[in-house]
Amino acid sequence: MKYKFLFSLLFSLILGGMVATQAVADDYACQVNTLIGTKGTGLTSGYLYPGATYPYGMVQFTPSYFSKRSGFVINQLSGGGCEHMGNFPTFPVKGKLKMSPDNILNYRINISEEKGHAGYYEAMVQEDIKAKLTVTERTGMASYEYPADQQYGTIIIGGGISATPIEQAAIVITAPNKCEGYAEGGNFCGLRTPYKVYFVAEFDTDALETGTWKREELMPNTTFAEGEYSGVYFTFDVNKKKNIQYKIGVSYVSVENARENLKAENTEWDFQKIQNQAEAKWNHYLGMIEVEGTNPDRTTQFYTHLYRSFIHPNVCSDVNGEYMGADFRVHKSRSKHYTSFSNWDTYRTQIQLLSMLDPEVASDIVISHQLFAEQSGGSFPRWVMANIETGVMQGDPTPILIANAYAFGARNYDPKPIFKIMRKGAEEPGSKSQDVETRPGLKQYLDKGYYNASIQLEYTSADFAIGQFALHAVGDEFASWRYFHFARSWKNLYNPDTGWLQSRNPDGSWKSLGEDFRESTYKNYFWMVPYDIVGLVEIIGGKEKAEKRLDEFFTRLDAGYNDAWFASGNEPSFHIPWIYNWIGRPYKTQEIINRVLNEQYSSKIDGLPGNDDLGTMGAWYVFACIGLYPEIPGVGGFTINTPIFSSVKVHLKKGDIVIKGGSEKDIYIKSMKLNGKSHESTWIDWDQLNSGATIEYSTSGKPDMKWGAKVVPPSFP
Numbered sequence: 001m002k003y004k005f006l007f008s009l010l011f012s013l014i015l016g017g018m019v020a021t022q023a024v025a026d027d028y029a030c031q032v033n034t035l036i037g038t039k040g041t042g043l044t045s046g047y048l049y050p051g052a053t054y055p056y057g058m059v060q061f062t063p064s065y066f067s068k069r070s071g072f073v074i075n076q077l078s079g080g081g082c083e084h085m086g087n088f089p090t091f092p093v094k095g096k097l098k099m100s101p102d103n104i105l106n107y108r109i110n111i112s113e114e115k116g117h118a119g120y121y122e123a124m125v126q127e128d129i130k131a132k133l134t135v136t137e138r139t140g141m142a143s144y145e146y147p148a149d150q151q152y153g154t155i156i157i158g159g160g161i162s163a164t165p166i167e168q169a170a171i172v173i174t175a176p177n178k179c180e181g182y183a184e185g186g187n188f189c190g191l192r193t194p195y196k197v198y199f200v201a202e203f204d205t206d207a208l209e210t211g212t213w214k215r216e217e218l219m220p221n222t223t224f225a226e227g228e229y230s231g232v233y234f235t236f237d238v239n240k241k242k243n244i245q246y247k248i249g250v251s252y253v254s255v256e257n258a259r260e261n262l263k264a265e266n267t268e269w270d271f272q273k274i275q276n277q278a279e280a281k282w283n284h285y286l287g288m289i290e291v292e293g294t295n296p297d298r299t300t301q302f303y304t305h306l307y308r309s310f311i312h313p314n315v316c317s318d319v320n321g322e323y324m325g326a327d328f329r330v331h332k333s334r335s336k337h338y339t340s341f342s343n344w345d346t347y348r349t350q351i352q353l354l355s356m357l358d359p360e361v362a363s364d365i366v367i368s369h370q371l372f373a374e375q376s377g378g379s380f381p382r383w384v385m386a387n388i389e390t391g392v393m394q395g396d397p398t399p400i401l402i403a404n405a406y407a408f409g410a411r412n413y414d415p416k417p418i419f420k421i422m423r424k425g426a427e428e429p430g431s432k433s434q435d436v437e438t439r440p441g442l443k444q445y446l447d448k449g450y451y452n453a454s455i456q457l458e459y460t461s462a463d464f465a466i467g468q469f470a471l472h473a474v475g476d477e478f479a480s481w482r483y484f485h486f487a488r489s490w491k492n493l494y495n496p497d498t499g500w501l502q503s504r505n506p507d508g509s510w511k512s513l514g515e516d517f518r519e520s521t522y523k524n525y526f527w528m529v530p531y532d533i534v535g536l537v538e539i540i541g542g543k544e545k546a547e548k549r550l551d552e553f554f555t556r557l558d559a560g561y562n563d564a565w566f567a568s569g570n571e572p573s574f575h576i577p578w579i580y581n582w583i584g585r586p587y588k589t590q591e592i593i594n595r596v597l598n599e600q601y602s603s604k605i606d607g608l609p610g611n612d613d614l615g616t617m618g619a620w621y622v623f624a625c626i627g628l629y630p631e632i633p634g635v636g637g638f639t640i641n642t643p644i645f646s647s648v649k650v651h652l653k654k655g656d657i658v659i660k661g662g663s664e665k666d667i668y669i670k671s672m673k674l675n676g677k678s679h680e681s682t683w684i685d686w687d688q689l690n691s692g693a694t695i696e697y698s699t700s701g702k703p704d705m706k707w708g709a710k711v712v713p714p715s716f717p
Contacts, residue, residue: 028286029279031303034116037079037608038065044560044569046608046617047079048308050114051121052133052140054278055285055310056338056361058261059250061133061140062121064089066163068111070104072133073162074140074250075197077340077385078311079612082189084385086163087197088248090155092129092144096235097154100213103229104158118286118307119278129153134275136265137315142246143271146238152208153238155246157201158231160214162186168196170226176206179232180255188390195324195386197252200259204245204269207234245269252386253330257318264319285310288357289622292647295664301603302625302645308618309353312346313338313365316386324387326376326434336361338368341384344393344458345571345613347401352630353619355408356652356690362410366402366418372433373421379431379438380421391436394518395458396425403465403634406473409653409690415473422466426459426483444506450492452516453503454572457528461633463487464531464716468634484716490529494539501526520572523553523564530575531632533582534715543583550580554592557600558609566592568600569610574620578629578639581682582715586640586708587668589682593624593641594667626650626659627697628684632714636686639713642667642699655692666699669707683713 037046051062051072060076064086071089091101091109101107113124121133130145146153157179160169164186171181180200185193211218212225212232219225225232236244247269249262266274286303293299317323317337325331355362372389373380380398381389399422406415425431425438429446432438441451445459467483470476493501495510500522503511517525526549529536537546552565553576559567567573577592600609601621612618623629627643643662650657672679673696674688684695 026283028303029118029282031300032118032307033300033304033603035114035605036304036603038605040606044609047081047611049076050116052119052135053311054135054137055281056315057135058138058315059135059140061135063111064163067105069109071158074248078308078614081611083163084188087183088199089158089161092125092131093154094126094150096152097233100216100218101156102216104161118282120275134278136274138261139247139249139266141266141271141274144244146242151239152235154233154235156231156233159183159225160228160230167228171232173210173223173232177203185386188385189392191390193385193388193390195252195388197250198255198258199248199250200255200262201248203234205236205241208237209235245271251318252316252324253318253322257322261319288651290649291645293645297603301601305618305621308612309350309615309622312340312614314340326372326387335364335367338365339384339386340614342614343382343397343401344395345616347397347404348571348574348616349619349623350615351401351404352408353622355405355410359410360412362405363412366405366410367413369398370418376433379425379433381433389434389436394455396439396462399462400465400633403469406469407634407636408686419469419474426466449489450504453493453501454517454525456493457490457525460487460490465634499540519561520570521562521564524567524572527576527579528572531716533579535717537583546583547585557596568596571616575631578631581639581713584709586682587703590642590667590669597624597644627662638684640682642669652690654690657689658694661697661699663699666701668700668703669697670700670704671698671707681711682708
């Protein structure tokens with residue numbers, strides 16, 4: 001009997017240990033380190049925030065990247081490289097308020113001891129107030145713990161304060177523990193973003209004193225504040241109750257909707273419950289890709305980058321389905337409506353990842369673009385914040401994004417009206433979304449076949465993607481021919497005298513070699529023909545010359561916008577390492593990707609080589625680590641590099657992609673099997689993977705010159 005008891009106890013302990021190990025393994029949210037990339041210098045910074053957010057959430061409850069000492073704000077883009085948003089900043093401070101917080105920054109509130117993982121953030125404010133933040137999809141929640149010796153504590157909420165100057169804002173105190181109001185959006189990259197965002201907020205305790213401020217004037221016992229540098233405050237007796245909880249609901253439609261969002265998503269005062277819900281949601285999304293390796297630090301980086309891939313786009317429809325349209329009218333959507341579209345960036349990596357893993361959300365993102373276009377003048381936007389087309393960046397990226405979504409499985413929509421919108425922007429000069437022209441220079445591009453180089457190269461990728469969408473989504477082969485024809489116009493930019501792609505004047509004469517390459521160089525943009533790499537290689541004289549040019553290009557990996565080598569942190573460079581696969585030198589792709597991951601990324605607070613750009617860099621890192629990269633716009637499939645993990649499982653709707661045999665040290669591929677059969681190509685079609693597949697690698701510490709060298713990936717001349 002004693003032995004039976006001991007066996008039972010031992011079995012329970014073993015089983016308990018297995019369960020505990022599994023629980024730790026499945027706690028992906030805590031694998032995330034939200035501080036990675038939150039500091040840096042200029043364009044080599046990630047421009048990232050450390051605070052709490054929800055997958056595709058409306059609220060980002062966080063210190064702003066742009067002004068950490070200005071308070072915990074409720075909206076912020078992940079890796080947006082210009083000051084923006086930062087509405088309704090709040091802070092706990094000790095004692096009663098004796099002077100106006102003014103713009104909050106001048107109040108000199110210190111934040112220290114920051115920690116964060118997916119769905120949660122904590123820090124110390126003024127050295128000894130513990131602040132904890134978490135979120136639901138449309139609300140934020142804070143817990144402020146005052147020190148034991150403190151008798152009074154004050155919480156301030158800014159209205160006319162954001163990351164950029166705003167004049168339109170108003171807050172009213174409606175009860176000893178409640179307030180509500182609205183603010184405008186300020187600007188982004190110097191462009192006005194006049195959205196309006198509304199909020200309601202409440203505390204779990206009535207305040208002892210309340211009041212308002214405007215600029216330098218403190219106004220106790222008043223209830224209404226408006227205009228620039230204004231806000232409200234609540235002072236509490238914290239002698240007995242040290243913890244003050246705060247929650248805020250947000251809407252881009254109305255105060256009433258903000259109240260409804262808060263009521264629907266957070267009715268109680270249970271911070272831990274809300275935190276647990278946020279973490280559970282993140283575990284669901286982060287668990288879509290399971291990785292195993294020998295380096296815990298790499299795992300942390302991986303899940304942090306995967307986390308950032310799921311932050312945007314953001315839900316902008318309320319729980320009742322209402323959202324503010326691009327025509328500044330309130331609409332109601334059957335599906336969730338999304339915003340935060342950094343499409344010049346995200347079309348290259350992020351939309352493919354979302355479409356694979358979460359095709360229903362990606363389909364809703366496509367529909368959101370369609371609705372925005374229909375409400376804003378009939379043409380697609382480039383870069384959207386809230387309901388504003390900012391016009392930031394160049395090219396016509398949204399058709400590429402949509403074609404990529406379709407190619408990777410996000411297809412729950414009618415493609416025909418979307419194709420019609422694509423055609424309008426690509427065929428009708430002067431087409432606009434709101435007041436922003438879709439394709440500047442379109443008439444010259446259509447009439448003469450050339451325009452400013454980097455813009456034209458973006459247009460040709462868009463035209464190729466539209467052609468693919470016409471062919472596969474709409475079934476219009478005749479239309480596809482037209483777009484493939486314009487996609488080939490990249491050749492009109494080739495100057496045989498210089499050997500580079502180059503801008504031309506309207507009369508056809510050549511501009512100077514480095515002219516018209518926005519946020520990059522001619523040596524980077526030369527490779528911006530990802531759909532016809534074979535043609536690009538041929539035009540400069542073949543594979544040997546292409547290899548030499550690539551080798552020189554990769555001498556350094558840390559180029560800035562105006563430097564003539566590889567820019568790990570800049571989108572026009574993202575696809576270039578894989579071009580070696582097209583010239584029979586895949587081992588060099590494997591080397592470069594491994595170098596970039598090890599030399600340009602780390603888990604430090606300045607551990608990114610550039611702006612995350614709303615998940616673009618995060619998705620790049622994910623694809624590079626699992627060894628699959630979506631190189632060709634509008635085409636479902638991947639080019640190959642060595643995975644950095646020994647085991648990867650990608651959970652798709654129809655089955656799992658299982659990848660075995662990757663390595664951090666033995667970085668060269670010797671052989672590869674796809675579903676048990678030898679695979680000699682550095683390309684895998686999406687159709688071979690989308691219902692589940694097994695990829696097995698054999699790797700070595702020495703380059704293998706033969707594997708993958710003979711079978712060239714697809715190219716579309």
